[in-house]
Amino acid sequence: MDLLRFATAGSVDDGKSTLIGRLLYDSKSIFEDQLSAVEESSRRRGDAVVNLALLTDGLRAEREQGITIDVAYRYFATPRRKFIIADTPGHIQYTRNMVTGASTADLAIILIDARKGIIEQTKRHSFVANLLKIRHLALAVNKMDLVDYSESVFHRIVQDFHEFASRLDDIAEITAIPLSALNGDNVVEKSDKMPWFKGPSLLYHLETVYTGGTENHVDARFPVQWIIRPQSQEHHDFRGYAGRVAGGVFKPGDTVSVMPSGFSTTIDKIHLPGGKEVPEAFAPQSVVMTLKDEIDISRGDMLVKANNPPDVGQDVEAMVCWFSQKPMEPRGKYLLRHTTKETKAIVQELRYQVDIETLHKKEGVPTLGMNDIGRVSLRTATPLFHDSYRRNRLTGSFVLVDPGTHETVAAGMIV
């Protein structure tokens, strides 16, 4: 069975929790004791109907305030596919949580209230999904029951979205579906209320859409994570390089260069965890490689193919989303974590901030605060071996860590 990871963004008002509750409930992923616990708390709170949002809003503060604060991960499976939902809050003050949830998603569901059409929030969610290079968007035009299941309302919304989406870049596919999460129309089953709609139900679309995953299978990249040296009688000379393939395909016999030393060697064997030998390894497999020559290699180094090297340098341009309450310090020094490597970095310049409500660029701003997104240039203490984020999510992404508090303060995507 294959796996689809998708992200949703929205608040209770959009019917996001109802939609997720419906997907879980109708695919029989909610159990009786969970449902009875939710019925019990709905009753205690005096809610008129069973509040499916209580299934997803798990933290005390969320239940008390009736909002989603943090990213929650949910799981369900159908006979066709297994799904992981990154369920994120929709409000502007939780943009950072949306960015987090989107970072590992293949597809994003953009929720639209049919009565309101394309609003600022729709644009913001689409922008974040696009920034994180989610190339498949499902437009869930919800609350169709409140606009009399009108075909013309749906078509106008889709047209408006297409006009806006022309400003986004690198979208592979947009599928729009009119639905009512509350009544279950077009969520799991096709609805007879909208015979004019010839497309699939949302679940059928999620089950069948081909995304090809987010991995790069072209540019060979192997960040070394851990060196395995058993030092036992049986494996006396064994020296294995463990890690997760971050791009491309590696085979025994391939000539590889080691960054940063530049030495060249040949792959001897590739083992899966537990020892099974395989003829090739590709992203996102975790493997162990042995090499023909003894070279000094440590964690943070990268094996690549000599004819297709990554960019190497101490100056990177990146889009960053700021996570910390403490704003970015101009010329501030941070620890930068990229693949399995950590190095120091200094913010050289904040080029501009993106106003995430209008999507306009604001130049001349002094700093980025929590949830702000902007473009910066950074200088690192040692060279990074990187690709553009657009080309490879794993070698094109990094986080910044505050050297004093050790908190993760920002996420970055290399331009």
Add this chain to the structure above:
Amino acid sequence: MLNYQLNHLDQLEAEAIFILRETAAQFQNPALLFSGGKDSIVMAHLAAKAFWPAKIPFPLLHIDTGHNFDETIAYRDAFTEKLGARLVVGHVQDSIDKGRVKEEKGPHASRNALQSVTLLDTIEEHKFTACLGGGRRDEEKARAKERFFSHRDDFGQWDPKNQRPELWNLFNGRHHPGEHFRVFPLSNFTEMDIWMYLQREEIDLPPLYFAHEREVFERNASLLAVSPHITMLETEKPARRLVRFRTIGDVTCTGAVESKAATLDEVIAEVAAARQTERGTRADDKRSETAMEDRKKEGYF
């Protein structure tokens, strides 16, 4: 191979292996929490695979409440020997004897809550900087929001509102002296994935997971095992039934279900048809709506 797609179990395995190796690389002194339950068995199996052909570079840590099923302890000892792993045991009884905790009284007494103190004491004694746990996000609503690398402050507490963001493959385990981390490599496994993985990897399980005859009695709609560790009320009557356990914790709070599933295939068929979550049989979760979040804040697994 023409198709560079991994099936879901391979993807989950690759992710868990990455997290296990990352834990070894980022922390001075990690330990793997081993309870003898199926999740920690899968986690230890993955750890053995992650560092092959070397041994697991950290010990297994068992917090022994003294209220375990005998089968659990027998399995634990055989399993760690087979893996060639080092085992560290922290005893709740020691915490009670030292006066660190007070035993609960009455028929519902459980040592479940006391474990947190023993765990934190053991972490401090051995100076563990990270503890690998078998927790899964599908288990419980507070766990759905937990990170792979979950930060604990000086007091071992979890602050759910101030968690470090985790993006892509980037995990931040930096910490100050005295702080430590809980790491959950199985975060994205569901109960079904665990069973399917156990089947695929042909991992032996303790016999408690399969249908067997046992003296049990009913309490709060669950079946509890008759045991010297539980005081039965006068109204509660023991009976011999064919049962199995879906999770394994203490004798005092782990309920059995009636079942005829005697093999892994039969258990999987039963799990697929189940309409109750596995934690539905755990009395420790039923104490309040946010029981798990509250216990986790205190330093629970």
